[in-house]
Amino acid sequence: MTAYFSDFDNLPLNQSTLRASALTCVRGERTLFTDLDLQVSAGEWLHIRGENGIGKTSLLRLLAGLTAPAAGSISWNDQSIVADASEYHRNLLFLGHRDSLKEDLTAFENLSIVTALDGVTVSEDEILFALHRFGLRGREDLPVNCLSAGQKRRVLLARLLLRKAKLWILDEPFNALDVRAVEMLSELIGEHIAAGGMAIMTSHQEIPMPNGRVVQL
Amino acid sequence: MSALLAVIRRDLLLVMRRKSEVLTILFFFVIVTSLFPLGIGADTALLRKIAPGVIWVTALLSTMLGLQRLFASDFADGTLEQMALSPTPLTLLVGGKIAAHWLVCGLPLVLLAPVIGLQFDLDASTLGTFILALLIGTPILSLIGAIGAALTLGVRGGGVLLSLLVLPLYIPVLIFGAGAVYAQSVGLDVGGHFSVLAALLVLALFFAPWATTAAVRIAIE
């Protein structure tokens, strides 16, 4: 089974970097954190840890560019993610708590549409391959609302595979996954990092993968 | 371009899977327009006179019912957020969603209007003007309404609040749209009305997707 990764545009490994400086996050009236610095480069991954409500999801959303920080800046390859949003989005895949799938469409349709929206060309075979890799053979043409919670998350794993983005920002990616799916995801992330990708993840628990840096909020 | 077509195809596909959502809006249009003759009486001269206004107002209300489904489900399941993070400009994707909304909620009204018009005893040339006016006017309703739909995403009292925000902005379309039909029915020139409607359409095409995108980003924050 071949992986669908190649060296990302043959760039030198140290070129892809996400850098955040002096980030301050305010939600409503609470200041969640101030003056936070972090950096992640090609081949690295960060594990954001902290208790409930401390701001892990808010931090990820800031890094993805969904919300603006109260202070501080975020840059991708030394370009502000606000100024060059389109370029940043090309290299980013963000998965939040919600499934981000249309319940009325089939798994296959969801993937083919979302890749088209993202401007990524994939063939039907590639989509089917991705779905089969994550144990959804025979379920490709069922509406997503017929799948279990774990199966829905597996469709998202297929999306990770198809999208070929350099930076993955994943909020609690191991939630609702059974043991087998946890293994699949770890394997997938491992391949991604080894090929020069990068990832930022949150989780309450230990992430069963080696060599990450921990950022404690 | 293909992203635009993909988003239109997606929304149309979603409608096909839940046809009842849209069909109920069309039934609303048909039923409410039928209420007027029942409430006012079958005096054909009177009906001919009130027809432009009645059918237009009902078209406005029907479009508004459809607006609530424009962004709400994507907002709830997180796909709207994904669109905001897509490399494709969000304005393009929002424009595609508005186009799909018109195809599903606006175009059927254009096609149904002649049937309703017959209930009000309108003659052929008036019906022709009606179809053309609705053809230009209903996209404007979708475009302006999208701004309201994005502003009220996830907000309490969303549906009624949406009406309060959007109906005042619909008034120029109503005035010139109904005015065109009325003018045609009494034999006056309709050129002026259509020019203004066309100008409103161009204005809406320019500004509405942009304002709607800004409102969507605010809602996602």
Next chain:
Amino acid sequence: MSSTIGKNGNQFIHWFKFSSPATFYPLAGKLIPFFWALAIIFGIAGLWISFFVAPVDAVQGQGYRIIFIHVPASWMSMFIYIVMAVWAGLGLVFNTRLSAMMAQALAPTGALMAFISLWTGAFWGKPMWGAWWVWDARLTSELILLFLYLGFMALQASIDDPRRADKAGAILALVGVVNVPIIYFSVKWWNTLHQGASISVDKAPSMAHTMLLGMLLMALCLWMYSIAVALMRVRAIILERESHADWVRSLEGVK
């Protein structure tokens, strides 16, 4: 950061100092009595001219004097909408809280002006044309303007997060400000087509100078009043939204 030193060594007032709610609050407090005083002075002058100096209208008798409130109120309702939209727009572009609070403070006053305009229009209409309401272009546009104000206020009231409410309101206000001329033009045109009331509310036959003076003075009175009330309201909004800040907690009367 209290002032910047200019090239000649002069000290210029650093206006952005006052863009923080904490510094604006006391400034507003000092300005309020000043504007109330101006409002009262202009009001007395304006009402005196309106009721005693301006001549009796040949056609409409004494009843026409209500235009001295009606017309200034209409002007103010439109002026305030534009100012509100400008503040809201500034708040959106520069991400400043105070600008958005100012817009929020202006809205109820603007709505009140629109409401007064409609009521006085009705009170004028009844003795003049025998109807409480006429579908005249100005009154109809005024009614729609009232709806735009109410929509703005309702939207802000429905959104819990204050910053989201600010930004959403700003977009609505800006969309409204673009639409107001369009709506006005449409309604004016519609009015001529449908041949409603033959006398338009805003077509007062040849204005005597004193009539114009009376209206201008009343307009100034309402303008000063609006500023005073908006400043009072924005102070209340500041206190409410910044209630967690230290400077609020240390204020007299809050302790």
